[in-house]
Amino acid sequence: MTTPTLTPGVVERHLRARRDTGRGLLMPYVTGGITPGWTDYLRAFAAAGADAIELGLPFSDPTLDGVTIQQASETALARGASTRRILADLAGIPDLGVPLVVSTYYNLVLHDGGEAFCAALRRAGVSGLIVPDLPVHEADELTEVAATAGIELALLASPATPEPRLAEISRRSRGFVYAVSLMGTTGERTALAASAAELTARIRRGTDRPVLLGFGISTPDQAREARRHADGVVVGAAVMRRVLDGAGPDDLRAFLATLRQALDQECDRPR
Template sequence: MSRIDAKFAALQAEGKKAFVAYVMAGDPDYAKGLEIVKGLPAAGVDIIELGMPFTDPMADGTTIQLAGQRALEAGQDLEKTLAYARELRKEDDTTPIVMMGYYNPIYSRGVDAFLDDAVAAGIDGLIVVDLPPEEDEELCIPAQAKGINFIRLATPTTDDKRLPKVLQNTSGFVYYVSVTGITGTAEAQTAEVAPEVARIKSQTDLPVIVGFGIKTPDAAEAIASIADGAVVGSAIVEKIGAGESTADVLAFVKSLADGAHRG
């Protein structure tokens, strides 16, 4: 059983939904970024999504783009992002870590080398937004062979014809993107999301987690109530970008986690 599977089983036993937090590795710099990541489990985060900074983040809105720029300017790279996982694993061997980003840095490192390094660092899952199911042989299949979950995005435009293809080699959980467009823009609407989550769940036994457009504890609670959990990224990254202290960022994260856990 993977850490992700174990986490969802434990949450289900407690009657709780999952809270997933996204942060950009290396934002605003290596040391503070690592301090925040290390504080996430105690703030109630069930799964950590670790953004891999990239020069051309086409699926991301301004908030995440700027976070990536700050991280790259501070010298963050794929090796240092893997180092975050290694550092967290020294004190936490249960919280799942999912790396999220684009294929180019992984391809540049070499898929086999990257996967070996990711396994050694304690990475549990990958979300690679620019690799469609048609490219599963590139990374998805090799990752799963190494025991790393490959998590797929489903969107409002993923129709019934496309959905089976999206679900085909997905593991860990399904990430439902609640709004059409880039990160950090429109707000998720529970009434619109609920039937989509139900549609996906009718096709898979995997947990369905909803992200994009969740910015407050109340929104996290509302979304978690109709899914298996909620993801918040841009709202957290905004606090980091505004220069808030680590303690204040983590207090905000805890409020979001408390909301999702009430869902």
């Protein structure tokens, strides 16, 4: 099966439009079902200036996630969170004004089948999908099924991705390309990985799609530095650590506002 030629969808159009104004893109992450009122975090993210929101569907064996996201998944599952319940919660909230991008592992997609899974996402108001354990050479079928449902399947690239495969990822990814800043799992780190700059440069040579940099971005200074290389940042563990420590939506809005300010300052910096 060959990947069909597709026009940009909701996620890509939205991110491109904001990027093209010079804005640094911000995509915070939350684990669905993490607290009784977890959808309030989504509203707080949008209010803080998020350009898209990544929503994790908890899975019992999150191989690419570090300790913090693993703990968040375990907490959500212990509360009885499931794909069906999380999507039902989503369907009950008003439009946030920014795209929702679900991330999960391929087992959850296979459980219902790609067509049914993507259709359920769309009914819940989701526009994008990240499946980190789905290799690019096996992604064509899900890409096509997702596109039929109006869902953009974004692919991941890492510093170890060889050039031919990177070109394929850049061509086949929809919405944006997710640049993994380092080899390893998600988690907060004290500095932006040195490999981030080279990886984003390599991706940019093969695509004009927005490039979002994730894994380890935890502070305003790191977000500012990441913006010098990528179109924007994904922030997950730093958000979920605060949630696990008891932070409410207002606390998260304040934290994300500091990242928003850092990204905006970098955009305003003389070149």
